[in-house]
Amino acid sequence: MIAVTGATGNVGRPLVRALAEAGEQVTAVSRKAAEVPTGVRSQQADLTEPESLRPALRGASALFLLTPPDVMARGGIGAVMDVVREAGVRRVVLLSSQGVGTSRHPSDLEDAVRRSGLDWTMLRPGAFDSNALQWADAIRTRRTVEAPFGDVALPAVDPADIAAVAAVALRERGHEGGVYTLTGPEPVSPRRQAAAIGDALGEPVRFVELTRAEARDRMLGYMPEPVVEATLDVLGVPSADEQRVSPDVERLLGRPPRTFADWAARSVAAFK
Numbered sequence: 001m002i003a004v005t006g007a008t009g010n011v012g013r014p015l016v017r018a019l020a021e022a023g024e025q026v027t028a029v030s031r032k033a034a035e036v037p038t039g040v041r042s043q044q045a046d047l048t049e050p051e052s053l054r055p056a057l058r059g060a061s062a063l064f065l066l067t068p069p070d071v072m073a074r075g076g077i078g079a080v081m082d083v084v085r086e087a088g089v090r091r092v093v094l095l096s097s098q099g100v101g102t103s104r105h106p107s108d109l110e111d112a113v114r115r116s117g118l119d120w121t122m123l124r125p126g127a128f129d130s131n132a133l134q135w136a137d138a139i140r141t142r143r144t145v146e147a148p149f150g151d152v153a154l155p156a157v158d159p160a161d162i163a164a165v166a167a168v169a170l171r172e173r174g175h176e177g178g179v180y181t182l183t184g185p186e187p188v189s190p191r192r193q194a195a196a197i198g199d200a201l202g203e204p205v206r207f208v209e210l211t212r213a214e215a216r217d218r219m220l221g222y223m224p225e226p227v228v229e230a231t232l233d234v235l236g237v238p239s240a241d242e243q244r245v246s247p248d249v250e251r252l253l254g255r256p257p258r259t260f261a262d263w264a265a266r267s268v269a270a271f272k
């Protein structure tokens with residue numbers, strides 16, 4: 001059995017579906033009761049309360065582990081990994097971040113998984129295409145995107161591609177010790193992302209560029225200050241590594257990563 005944390009999220013939802021379609025037994029783990037495909041077991045647990053994971057991990061041989069910010073704020077995932085090991089899980093695929101490789105983020109999550117003694121695979125995605133969902137209200141109501149650094153392009157990745165890679169690493173042998181950087185097929189700027197959403201809607205979407213200070217004030221409403229500054233640095237002055245397209249999605253899936261336009265077309269209902 002494969003247990004998937006963050007099962008209601010941008011990566012977890014398509015991952016649960018892909019594993020179930022491949023005939024795997026799956027337990028979808030989330031804090032609230034979740035709608036799951038037929039045949040999938042749904043189990044409520046909170047990663048900030050590691051003991052709550054025990055029923056979800058009963059019978060699991062592999063685990064997709066997501067690490068929401070509140071888990072880090074409560075002291076990391078050391079206690080989670082203790083429960084995972086005691087449950088008999090043998091393989092962990094961690095949803096980490098490209099920022100660990102580019103030294104933007106601390107490595108303590110990955111360190112805890114490496115120290116666990118289990119087989120592990122690290123997925124290090126850059127920015128997600130689905131981050132554009134933060135524009136959904138403004139696009140629905142005003143057909144406008146307000147964002148900083150309108151012409152700075154990053155190769156954002158489709159969360160469905162992260163899920164597809166996770167499914168491979170969870171199901172197939174040979175990915176033990178793998179560290180995969182996951183990006184989209186090309187760097188795309190926020191201005192072009194707004195235009196792609198407009199194309200999907202069949203109506204133009206206006207782009208209004210915010211200053212860094214304006215963006216910072218807005219982000220402080222929902223993110224801690226160090227995370228805001230680190231995010232603005234990536235969005236505004238990315239390193240060459242952060243702008244580079246990684247070969248890993250294509251290498252692992254045998255097809256190129258999906259484009260932002262593809263994600264926008266599949267997600268258009270959120271912007272209508």
Ligand SMILES: NC(=O)c1ccc[n+]([C@@H]2O[C@H](COP(=O)([O-])OP(=O)(O)OC[C@H]3O[C@@H](n4cnc5c(N)ncnc54)[C@H](OP(=O)(O)O)[C@@H]3O)[C@@H](O)[C@H]2O)c1
Pocket residue numbers: 005006007008009010011012030031032045046047048066067068069070071095096097098125126127128130131
């Ligand atoms: N977005 C990016 O650009 C980006 C880039 C690199 C890495 N990442 C990594 O990817 C992860 C997912 O990113 P996202 O922004 O797309 O988030 P998301 O899809 O909104 O996923 C959040 C998921 O985490 C679950 N969750 C939150 N707190 C939890 C807790 N305490 N215990 C158990 N489950 C919890 C939520 O499920 P319930 O609410 O149903 O419990 C939800 O399914 C991030 O945490 C980050 O580590 C994101």
